[in-house]
Amino acid sequence: MRKKIVAANWKMNLDLNQGAELINDLFNGMPELGDNKLVVIAPPYIHLTQTAEQLAGMADVHLAAQNCHYEASGAFTGEISAAMLKSAEVEYVIIGHSERREYFKEDDAMLAKKVNQALSNGLKVIFCCGEPLSVRDAGTQNSHIENQIKAGIFHLGDAQLKNIVIAYEPIWAIGTGRTASSQQAQDMHAHIRNVIAARYGADAANNMSILYGGSCKPSNAAELFACPDVDGGLIGGASLKAEEFLGIIEAM
Numbered sequence: 001m002r003k004k005i006v007a008a009n010w011k012m013n014l015d016l017n018q019g020a021e022l023i024n025d026l027f028n029g030m031p032e033l034g035d036n037k038l039v040v041i042a043p044p045y046i047h048l049t050q051t052a053e054q055l056a057g058m059a060d061v062h063l064a065a066q067n068c069h070y071e072a073s074g075a076f077t078g079e080i081s082a083a084m085l086k087s088a089e090v091e092y093v094i095i096g097h098s099e100r101r102e103y104f105k106e107d108d109a110m111l112a113k114k115v116n117q118a119l120s121n122g123l124k125v126i127f128c129c130g131e132p133l134s135v136r137d138a139g140t141q142n143s144h145i146e147n148q149i150k151a152g153i154f155h156l157g158d159a160q161l162k163n164i165v166i167a168y169e170p171i172w173a174i175g176t177g178r179t180a181s182s183q184q185a186q187d188m189h190a191h192i193r194n195v196i197a198a199r200y201g202a203d204a205a206n207n208m209s210i211l212y213g214g215s216c217k218p219s220n221a222a223e224l225f226a227c228p229d230v231d232g233g234l235i236g237g238a239s240l241k242a243e244e245f246l247g248i249i250e251a252m
Contacts, residue, residue, distance in 0.1 A: 008239030025242035064092035108151035130169030189229035218247030
């Protein structure tokens with residue numbers, strides 16, 4: 001049975017004190033998650049050690065980083081390697097987020113190398129894919145997403161694939177005034193699962209967690225998570241407020 005996951009991406013927000021306070025509030029309000037359900041927290045790099053210490057007492061809550069470099073080490077000022085993340089007790093790393101692709105021009109070849117580095121250092125990967133408004137309006141979103149997935153993870157073997165979680169970001173519905181319906185989310189998640197099945201088989205596809213990375217909040221989380229192929233969410237803004245994030249966890 002595939003895991004249900006709610007992951008928090010704090011992005012470039014919160015200082016150390018604010019982060020510690022948020023984790024304390026989550027600790028105090030965290031419900032019993034039960035089998036096959038887990039929470040992932042991805043704070044900025046400077047929080048990782050502090051957050052790891054706080055999460056030590058929280059079952060089924062796991063630590064993630066928002067990015068890693070594609071080389072093992074070297075003269076890359078300002079970057080963080082997968083090995084460094086592993087040494088900080090990080091379990092997951094987000095790779096290919098739409099903001100990394102757009103603002104930092106991370107292409108498919110680079111992202112595939114990052115996936116390799118993460119997996120070789122024992123990290124699990126939350127691999128992001130998504131289409132912009134122009135692709136959605138052209139009706140070519142399925143092929144766009146398929147190409148991103150093929151380029152990013154199709155070089156992996158069956159055993160490596162078990163350490164991949166996919167997060168779908170409908171970029172066209174984030175900050176554009178457009179909204180993605182639960183049916184549109186389900187349709188894309190089903191397509192992604194079919195793409196995985198075509199390469200790795202039905203069992204691998206059915207065991208893969210696919211998260212929704214759109215504007216998920218307590219008011220729509222239950223409807224989204226009720227979709228048969230939506231296995232949780234990669235949460236941005238709503239993860240910065242304990243009450244909202246706990247509401248999304250409750251919906252899971």
